Amino acid sequence: MIGFLAGTGLFALGGAAALGVRPARKGTVFAIFAAAAQPFLAVPVFRALTGEPVLTLSLPLGFPFGPAVLRLDPLAAFFALIIGLGGLSAAVYSPAYMKMYRDGRSSLSGYYLFLGILTAAMLLVVTVQNALLFLVVWEIMSLSSFFLVGFEREKDDVRRAGIYYLVAMQAGAACLLAAFAWSSTLSGSLDFASFEPIFAGNGFVPTALFLLFFIGFGVKAGFVPFHTWLPLAHPAAPTGVSALMSGVMIKTGIYGIFRILLLGGGGNPVLGYIVLAVGLVTGVFGVMNAIAQHDLKKLLAYHSVENIGLIGLGMGLGMIGLTLRNDTLALFGFFGALLHVFNHFTFKSLLFYGAGIVYLKTHTRNIERLGGLIRVMPITSVLFLIGSAAICGLPLFSGFISEFALFSGAIRALSVGGAVPRAAALGGLAGLAFIGVMAVLCFTKVFGICFLGSPRISPRETMTEGAAPLLAPMFLLTGFILLIGLLSPVILPFLGPLVRRFIPGGAGPEWIQLVDLFRAVSMALAGLAGLILFFVLLRRLLLRGKSVAAFKTWDCGYQEAGPRFQYTAGSFASPFLKLVAPIIPIAHRLREPDGLFPERASYESHSADLVETGLIRPAGAAVRRILGLLTWIQTGQTQNYILYGLIFLIVLIIWIIGVR
Amino acid sequence: MNRVPGLFVLLAASVLFTGLAARIKALWAGRRGAPLLQEVRDLWKGLRKGEVLSRTTSFVFRLNPSVQIGTMVFAALLVPTPGQRALFPFPGDFVLFAYALGLARFMTVLAALDTGSSFEGMGASREAAFSTLVEPAFFILMGSLALVTGQTSFEAILSRLDYGTGSAVLVKSLCVVVLFIMLLVEGSRGPVDDPATHLELTMIHEVMILDYSGPDLAFIVYAAGLKMVLIATLIADLLIPFNVGAIFGALLYAAALTLVAAAVGLVESLTARTRMSHAPQFIFVMSALALTAFGVLLFSLRRGF
Numbered sequence: 001m002i003g004f005l006a007g008t009g010l011f012a013l014g015g016a017a018a019l020g021v022r023p024a025r026k027g028t029v030f031a032i033f034a035a036a037a038q039p040f041l042a043v044p045v046f047r048a049l050t051g052e053p054v055l056t057l058s059l060p061l062g063f064p065f066g067p068a069v070l071r072l073d074p075l076a077a078f079f080a081l082i083i084g085l086g087g088l089s090a091a092v093y094s095p096a097y098m099k100m101y102r103d104g105r106s107s108l109s110g111y112y113l114f115l116g117i118l119t120a121a122m123l124l125v126v127t128v129q130n131a132l133l134f135l136v137v138w139e140i141m142s143l144s145s146f147f148l149v150g151f152e153r154e155k156d157d158v159r160r161a162g163i164y165y166l167v168a169m170q171a172g173a174a175c176l177l178a179a180f181a182w183s184s185t186l187s188g189s190l191d192f193a194s195f196e197p198i199f200a201g202n203g204f205v206p207t208a209l210f211l212l213f214f215i216g217f218g219v220k221a222g223f224v225p226f227h228t229w230l231p232l233a234h235p236a237a238p239t240g241v242s243a244l245m246s247g248v249m250i251k252t253g254i255y256g257i258f259r260i261l262l263l264g265g266g267g268n269p270v271l272g273y274i275v276l277a278v279g280l281v282t283g284v285f286g287v288m289n290a291i292a293q294h295d296l297k298k299l300l301a302y303h304s305v306e307n308i309g310l311i312g313l314g315m316g317l318g319m320i321g322l323t324l325r326n327d328t329l330a331l332f333g334f335f336g337a338l339l340h341v342f343n344h345f346t347f348k349s350l351l352f353y354g355a356g357i358v359y360l361k362t363h364t365r366n367i368e369r370l371g372g373l374i375r376v377m378p379i380t381s382v383l384f385l386i387g388s389a390a391i392c393g394l395p396l397f398s399g400f401i402s403e404f405a406l407f408s409g410a411i412r413a414l415s416v417g418g419a420v421p422r423a424a425a426l427g428g429l430a431g432l433a434f435i436g437v438m439a440v441l442c443f444t445k446v447f448g449i450c451f452l453g454s455p456r457i458s459p460r461e462t463m464t465e466g467a468a469p470l471l472a473p474m475f476l477l478t479g480f481i482l483l484i485g486l487l488s489p490v491i492l493p494f495l496g497p498l499v500r501r502f503i504p505g506g507a508g509p510e511w512i513q514l515v516d517l518f519r520a521v522s523m524a525l526a527g528l529a530g531l532i533l534f535f536v537l538l539r540r541l542l543l544r545g546k547s548v549a550a551f552k553t554w555d556c557g558y559q560e561a562g563p564r565f566q567y568t569a570g571s572f573a574s575p576f577l578k579l580v581a582p583i584i585p586i587a588h589r590l591r592e593p594d595g596l597f598p599e600r601a602s603y604e605s606h607s608a609d610l611v612e613t614g615l616i617r618p619a620g621a622a623v624r625r626i627l628g629l630l631t632w633i634q635t636g637q638t639q640n641y642i643l644y645g646l647i648f649l650i651v652l653i654i655w656i657i658g659v660r
Numbered sequence: 661m662n663r664v665p666g667l668f669v670l671l672a673a674s675v676l677f678t679g680l681a682a683r684i685k686a687l688w689a690g691r692r693g694a695p696l697l698q699e700v701r702d703l704w705k706g707l708r709k710g711e712v713l714s715r716t717t718s719f720v721f722r723l724n725p726s727v728q729i730g731t732m733v734f735a736a737l738l739v740p741t742p743g744q745r746a747l748f749p750f751p752g753d754f755v756l757f758a759y760a761l762g763l764a765r766f767m768t769v770l771a772a773l774d775t776g777s778s779f780e781g782m783g784a785s786r787e788a789a790f791s792t793l794v795e796p797a798f799f800i801l802m803g804s805l806a807l808v809t810g811q812t813s814f815e816a817i818l819s820r821l822d823y824g825t826g827s828a829v830l831v832k833s834l835c836v837v838v839l840f841i842m843l844l845v846e847g848s849r850g851p852v853d854d855p856a857t858h859l860e861l862t863m864i865h866e867v868m869i870l871d872y873s874g875p876d877l878a879f880i881v882y883a884a885g886l887k888m889v890l891i892a893t894l895i896a897d898l899l900i901p902f903n904v905g906a907i908f909g910a911l912l913y914a915a916a917l918t919l920v921a922a923a924v925g926l927v928e929s930l931t932a933r934t935r936m937s938h939a940p941q942f943i944f945v946m947s948a949l950a951l952t953a954f955g956v957l958l959f960s961l962r963r964g965f
Contacts, residue, residue, distance in 0.1 A: 371776075372716075372776075374718045374720075375718070381718075385720070389763075389766065392762070392766060393759065394762060394766055395756060395759050395760055395763055404755055407752055407755045408751065408752045408755075408812075410803075411751070411752055411755075411806055411812050414803055414807045415806070415807065415810045415812075419958050422807060422958060426800060426803045426807070426954055429799045429802075429803045430796040430799050430800050430803070431796075433758070433795045433798070433799040434792065434795065434796040436759070436795070437762065437791050437792045437794075437795040437796075440762055440765065440766050440769075440788065440791070441788040441789065441791075441792060444766060444769040444773065444784065444788055445788075447770060448769065448770050448772075448774070448784070449773065452770065452774040453716060453773055454776045517751055517752070520748070520750035521750065521756070523748075524738075524748060524750070524753070524756060527734060527737070527748075528730070528734045528760065531730040531731075531733055532726055532730035532731070534730070535725075535730045536723070536726040538726075539726050539875055539876070539879065542708075542875040543710065543711070543875060546709065546710030546711070546874070547710035548710055548711055548712075548713060549710070549711075549713070550712075550713055551712050551713070552714060552715055552716070553714040553715075553716050553717075553776055553777045554777065554870050556779065563776070566776045566777070566778055566781060567773065567778050567781020567782065567785065571781065571782075571785065572773075572785040572788070573785070575785055575789035575790075575936075576785075576788065576789040576792060578937075579793075579940055
């Protein structure tokens, strides 16, 4: 445990150490500290994941914390693994990427300082098991990421995104504060372990508490309707931070929900269906919005919403399995959800890093202005393609393995229980398929329009392959994608002890079934890879000695087709967006050519997030109206405020003497 | 290897299927039509040719044909044929089947965008949009069948479907209709697509492969035929009882495939291609029917099926 804390400290220390050196060196210094932290983190994490006894450290903190317990159990270790790897890849990626901000106006010191604090805080979030201390590190995490989102604070939209993010995080934290206060009042202790009896049963208190926790953590994770901060904050932050936030930080919300589940929460059968439904809606809504986006990073942010939905779907299946006492269903649900947490970390970080290289070299995130990048940045393109295939859940890549587990869970739920679980399972099945096929649409759009075809803006000499430090983390993440995609049985021993903890009794035989299934799947996938390879070689053999001529693309006899004739992202997505127009409203602004000598004409289209326009803004306005009724309290005169304090004290004294 | 006769029929049928459908269309129109083995000749010719590649394209375009044929042959190994076991059944193998088809679609769409041609972009865009309606329907269908049989693999689901109540006949016929529409959409046939031409602005599949030639085109054409036969095989599995034995099963299977091909030809002869903007309505019928089947099953199961 001391080693783990040392690793955590090294991240924060790295951020502090970067303060003291020249701007050009800051990144390197931070990366060295991040790398040095890895062995300290890796050893305890792997020991915990393989099921060794839980490492515990009790800090004798005084009032108000009480004894603060840190535990590195398999759940904490699993998330610590993701945080450690995510922190390392952001640290390696950042120096080369942040070069473009080395103009003296931006504060690189602040960037590395908060990056270090953010990583360290996340590592503490998953290990601290004292409610009050947890809230403290949780706030440190939110605040440090707020400063990172606002890095380019001179830009208007960045400032707006930063404030929006901060408000959303505080709203979530308020729910958590209430939930933790409630549970520690009931249990009389701040230690998480003492909450277990409260969650037992399915009465009002455990159900309401679970929902309160689910909302509080759900804001961080980005479940619909609490997702609206993601598409604002992710694009605003520098890429290293976007990748860390999207790939890692939102998972701390998922961690929180899993922690509550591990403490026995979610016992009410209705909760499983609620989580399943929220997951399903989040997945479908996220990917539909992603299809409508033409800003590369905003699109990726909406895909994070989608993947959080898939994770929620798995959680819901697992919870339904627990209440139905169907261990196989519970196992597949939780296994799929947890594996998807890791998989989403790898491919989403990879895609953000790829998008970062594109932005660095072309200075645009607008998909419509890109094209043909595969010629100038072949390595980035191939890695981005692998990430795209993985996020679509296509076989041979990691996304398929976790989605297959979710499918398996849903299929098993079909044959248990009555009509309700069956209908829910079918909804899950059809929803998963729908989400998957929409993701294919979205990522064929992204990859096809940005990287394939002809360049839509004239290529500049600066448009080159990304430097080695930018590509290195991408290679690391690609390695994980291919490893899990092709050799999934290899990673099962590290997930087994964790997943089985969620199921009373450990689900031994069911776990063996699961391992056997994934052996069969990985053999089948090897067959698929072999067949494709066979035909690649056959094609080469058939073409040996034949003429392979290069010519222009067939343009049906039209001679002047240029890059501007290509299909655009907007036109590509249009047939689908017309189908879902009621869910994804698109505003068109057309200025037609006018008069005999038309001077200018223009056309714009913008998609709107229905939750943002239909729920968050009206709700925000309503809150402001109600609070506006109380403005008379704020007199601005010190005497009045002292009076309020006095009244509060008197009420308190009366309450203590009278009621207690 | 109890599996060989069926697999042989499957792989052979994929070069005959389109020819058969075309023959039916020709006969209906009062023409003689091309010989049944025309596609074999075309494929053989293509395999021996060199090719022309667009300068705009990248490795994605060159990789695509091998992925097409590789995934389709792989999917063929997952599907049981009437009277015979699948090669390697495992729980949830139909998910892998659908996702292998998804991988093929991903690559087709990317290869089409790789050429930078606006025609191919149109086809790619429609293919991607229409598939969003097909895929959920397929899973609702398989989910319903998994529900009624309590099984989780293709083979087990399809082999335990022999029950003879009234609602079972209803469900089976609904499933056949759903799969037939899926065959028309995925196989790019009328009334959604038109296989006869590729220069109209209304095409989907044919327009996406405009720039292919030689062995690449042969691979793609074979894979497209195989894809149709795969879905036709599922229809045959529903129509033919599972316990008929390997040889007899293979014969019945061949007959069922002929029937489906003839039906495809007839549908194309009798219906006009729908307007592109109306195609989704036609495809959405799939989901509606599949949901109906599920509803029937859900309620008949409660009453002890």
